[in-house]
Amino acid sequence: MRGTIFIAAAFLSFASPLAAQSIPFSLQPAYRNHPACATGNAHFIKAWSVTEGRTTATVSGATSVSLRKGTDGVFTGTGKVANSTMTFTFVNNGRERVLKVTSGELGCVWQGTNLDSRRA
Structure with missing residues (x-):
């Protein structure tokens, strides 16, 4: 019984950091954007979030988009x-x-x- 409790506690201590978390973002337009890009500001200057997994991530905001992790570690x-x-x-x-x-x-x-801020 004690061994089972220890194993469960050890698993939970590793699982917590690996659990997907929602990362908030506020997007801003690039200063070099073409003047016509200003029409998109209403869609993008708002709350967005990314939920990251091992091989995929999901962006949520004005739309929801699934991203795949590339070999370079970048999700697109x-x-x-x-x-x-x-x-x-x-x-x-x-x-x-x-x-x-x-x-x-x-x-x-x-x-x-x-x-x-946890990784300063």
Whole structure:
């Protein structure tokens, strides 16, 4: 019985850090965006979040997009927002997590960074 409790406690101590967590982002337009990109600001300057798994991640905000992890460790995927195809990119470098959305038509960019204070 004691061994079972110890094993369960050990498993839970490892499972907690591995559990998926929602990472909040506030996206901002890139200063080099074309003036026509301003029409997209209403869709992107709002609360977004990323839930990261081992090989996939899910972006939630104005739309929900599934991302796949590439060999370089970067999560990417595409989705439609306001009838425009967007490329979503998520990078987790440990302390710094970055969500970037790029328009396929004009190359407009909205990006947000979330710093993990636990890894200062």
